[in-house]
Amino acid sequence: DVKVTQSSRYLVKRTGEKVFLECVQDMDHENMFWYRQDPGLGLRLIYFSYDVKMKEKGDIPEGYSVSREKKERFSLILESASTNQTSMYLCASSHLLDRVVGNEQFFGPGTRLTVL
């Protein structure tokens, strides 16, 4: 069974704090992704990584950074949390692209972050 786990289901932080969200997958997937999900806006890509130490900006990278030191682990970092970063954060992983059928993303359960 594919498993993507996230370090916390719920997290409450204060404005200005540094926040770490951790994601681990056990399927030896090359690709890993971080999304945020907000009501009425759907899923938006923050960053993704296709290999260890590699990262690419998504659609909304401002205010975030990422780290991928090991293949199975992808971390999202909020250097100085702000209230507009209150959201549901979803991690996903997938194999390298299959150009015929694409690649299914396997999602973690999400972390609901509240920044006060």
Place this chain on the structure above:
Amino acid sequence: KNQVEQSPQSLIILEGKNCTLQCNYTVSPFSNLRWYKQDTGRGPVSLTIMTFSENTKSNGRYTATLDADTKQSSLHITASQLSDSASYICVVMNSGAGSYQLTFGKGTKLSVIP
């Protein structure tokens, strides 16, 4: 600009009834379209994938259709169950020149009531 529009935004149906969710896209060049189901408090899970050459694909009580000419897809749910209550997300992939991009719809929230 690549876009995926889903309708309706939300839907309430009685248990046992059928329903159809719509996904219209303006993604080019089209590679495939995937439907995900997201239960409350969980991450999305893939239901089905449609490639350019496929018109219809079923997964149990879920049937997806694709009309590549009109750039429309639908997800039909037959004999709905309470467990079908979830958000359904349409994701379209375009690929070319060594890269690919996923464009997500905002989802349709389905509530099935007894």
